[in-house]
Amino acid sequence: MKPVFIDVDTGVDDALALLFALQSPLLDVIGISTVSGNVHVDHTYRNTLAVLDIAQAPDIPVARGMDAPLIRPLHTAAEIHGESGFGDIQLPEVVRNGVEEHGVDLMIRKVKESPEPVTLILLGPLTNMAVALKKEPSIQDNIRELVIMGGAGAKGGNVTPVAEFNIYVDPDAAHVVFSSGLPIRLVTWDVCMQAVLHPEENMQLKETQTPVAQYAYRLIQFLRDNNDETFLCDPSAVCAVIDESVIQTEVLPVEVETQEGLTRGMTIIDVRPFLQVDPADPRPKLQVAMNIERERFSQLFIQTLLQQG
Ligand code: BDR
Ligand code: CA
Numbered sequence: 570m571k572p573v574f575i576d577v578d579t580g581v582d583d584a585l586a587l588l589f590a591l592q593s594p595l596l597d598v599i600g601i602s603t604v605s606g607n608v609h610v611d612h613t614y615r616n617t618l619a620v621l622d623i624a625q626a627p628d629i630p631v632a633r634g635m636d637a638p639l640i641r642p643l644h645t646a647a648e649i650h651g652e653s654g655f656g657d658i659q660l661p662e663v664v665r666n667g668v669e670e671h672g673v674d675l676m677i678r679k680v681k682e683s684p685e686p687v688t689l690i691l692l693g694p695l696t697n698m699a700v701a702l703k704k705e706p707s708i709q710d711n712i713r714e715l716v717i718m719g720g721a722g723a724k725g726g727n728v729t730p731v732a733e734f735n736i737y738v739d740p741d742a743a744h745v746v747f748s749s750g751l752p753i754r755l756v757t758w759d760v761c762m763q764a765v766l767h768p769e770e771n772m773q774l775k776e777t778q779t780p781v782a783q784y785a786y787r788l789i790q791f792l793r794d795n796n797d798e799t800f801l802c803d804p805s806a807v808c809a810v811i812d813e814s815v816i817q818t819e820v821l822p823v824e825v826e827t828q829e830g831l832t833r834g835m836t837i838i839d840v841r842p843f844l845q846v847d848p849a850d851p852r853p854k855l856q857v858a859m860n861i862e863r864e865r866f867s868q869l870f871i872q873t874l875l876q877q878g
Contacts, residue, residue, distance in 0.1 A: 570597035570720070572683050574676060576634070577803075578606025578693030579616040580646075581788050586692055586718075587617065588781055588802035591624040593811050594846055598626070599687065600679040602634040602672030606693035606738055607646045607656040612637045612695070616653070618667055619660040621750060623784050628665075630679075634672020634697040638739035646734060648876050652765060656791050672697050676707045688810055691746075692803040694735050699742035702749055712756075714752040714770035718806040719743065720823070720836035722759040722857070728834070729843045733758040736825060737834030748855040759834070760858040761802040762850045768797045769869050777875055785874050801870065808866050809858070815869065817860045822852035 573596050577583040590596050601621075603614040608729060614633040622627060637643045640749060650656060676697060680687045686848045691698055698715070701708060719735035720743075726732040736743045747753065766789060774786040793799045822844075826835040838857055846854060 571595060571688060571810065572597050572685055573688045573690055574600050574679050576602045576604060576676070576693060576697050576824065577617055577691045578604050578608070578613045579620060580583050580607035580613065580650055580800060581656065581791055583607070583692050584616065584620045585785060585801060586807045587620045587786050588624055588785055589804045589807045589870060590690065591621070591871055592628045592781060595811050598629050599683060600675050601629060601631045602676050602697050603631065604634045604672065604693045604697045605636050605643050605645070606735065607650045609645065610634060611642070612652070613656045614667060615663060616655060616660065616661070618663045618665050622661060623666050624781050625780070627817055627854040628673055631667040632670050632672040632675040633667065635700060638694060638696055639699060639741040639809045643736050646825065658787055658791060667809065673700045673704060673762060676701045677708055680708045682709060686711050688713045689715050690806055690810055691715060691717045692806060694739035695742040695746045695806050696739045698800050699745035709736070709749065709751060712751055714754060714755045715755065716806050716809050718756050718761065718803050720755050720757040720838070722757050722760040722764065722838050723840070727758055729831070731832055732834035733836070736836055740825050740827045740834045742829050747823060747825060747855065752856070754809055754856045754858065755823065756806040756858045758802070759860050760816065761805050762800050763863055764801045764805040764866050765863055766801060766867050771799065771872055773871055774874060779877060782874055788798065804870055805861060805866065808861070808869060811870060815862050815865045816858045818856040818858050820846060820854050822850060823855045823856045823857065824852055
């Protein structure tokens with residue numbers, strides 16, 4: 570099993586990503602930190618604990634992390650996800666306790682303690698990761714890679730024409746993380762929009778009487794678009810870790826716009842065809858997702874969620 574640490578701003582699609590990771594027999598989730606993003610961290614923390622209860626996950630430590638971006642005021646997506654982060658979906662009363670430790674300290678400790686290098690799956694604004702790298706740079710030595718849901722390519726963003734939410738909320742943190750020199754796979758908004766689940770695929774969950782399948786069905790229904798289809802952002806990044814071959818990537822220079830204004834949070838991904846990626850080029854080189862094999866993704870997602878615990 571691959572040791573993974575997950576950072577979330579739960580959120581409906583983070584919840585689906587968590588269920589996907591927790592149900593996967595290939596991943597060992599060693600800890601979870603929560604961050605402000607979709608909604609304030611007070612809610613993302615509580616929501617995450619509730620999701621772990623639903624999954625009847627073993628005792629995985631969950632900690633409350635940064636409540637605001639590094640420099641700017643918090644911009645949430647409460648208008649989409651509701652104040653609580655779950656729209657009109659009722660979550661059960663939380664039974665399990667989180668840990669007192671700060672999310673950043675939990676991330677640092679779990680990475681350092683792991684006998685094997687850890688993959689971090691980052692599904693919200695990158696604030697916790699940036700603070701962890703600044704506070705304890707030595708964690709880099711025990712990180713296998715960062716798999717990030719974030720950034721926008723040629724098809725544009727979801728907050729502005731050029732910026733995707735996770736990067737838009739804390740571009741300064743994204744700059745710190747992208748410049749760290751760590752191996753990074755970036756699962757962008759463009760690729761997430763290809764990760765479509767058809768209604769008949771979701772019906773398989775509806776027909777399965779486990780708490781995980783039933784909740785996942787309702788969460789997917791909440792996210793569906795006018796054509797009754799749902800594209801799954803955060804679960805795509807989890808898929809990239811469970812089975813790398815489902816998402817094809819290219820190594821490309823990527824920079825983040827940290828200025829305010831029209832291009833705040835834009836990821837400038839250099840795809841120019843004549844560009845030879847030059848090792849002397851100082852820009853961060855990331856493995857940028859270019860394509861997801863939709864059918865393989867949806868099969869893996871549904872089959873994993875259908876598994877009995
Ligand atoms: C990302 O922003 C959040 O709203 C989602 O949870 C996802 O991580 C998509 O831009
Ligand atoms: Ca998220």
